[in-house]
Amino acid sequence: MPKALIKVSYKQNFDTGATTDFEKNILHYSYQEYKMKQQAYNPDGTITTFTTLKAKDGRANSLHYKIGFAVIGIIEKLNKTITIIQDGEQQAIKFDVHRFEIIESDINNPEKHKVAIHYISDDLTLYETFGNYLLVAYGDTTTVEADKPTETFLLKVQPGMNIVAYKELQ
Helix, strand or coil, X not given: CCCEEEEEEEXXXXXXXXXXXXXXXXXXXXXXXXXXXXXXXXXXXXXXXXXXXXXXCHHHHHHHHHHHHHHHHHHHCCCCEEEEEEECCCCEEECCEEEEEEEECECCCHHHCEEEEEEXXXXXXXXXXXXXXXXXXXXXXXHCCCCCCCCCEEEECCCCEEEEEEEECC
């Protein structure tokens, strides 16, 4: 019997420790775009860090969204899968939407550029928990006929993963 409908998110951080082409491309293209776009809030170039820029001009928070466009093509190559999070059979978990975040940056030092992508799943039906594992199924399976089995999988709860939506079922 299903217990709840949930959505999970996973936050993947990108910094100087990037090793894969995917990670390096996310850093490179987002940094290049950041250096360009931050000029709208910092025309004289006196503010070097993103934290200081946000403190001076709250509108700079829109850079999260604007810079995200520079990497959308790279993220689309993931084919809506979170390759870092896998089920019990080493299959990548699907995500529905993503959100880009600038954690910190410095227009004079690309090594201080740190960003994150939050991957957010579509609805998952939560059936049970076993220690650090969630027994879930993709979608809302509450309308599936009671006498038919539902395809489920185990999802291990791990650092960077969070349940971001929860609706208890009766």
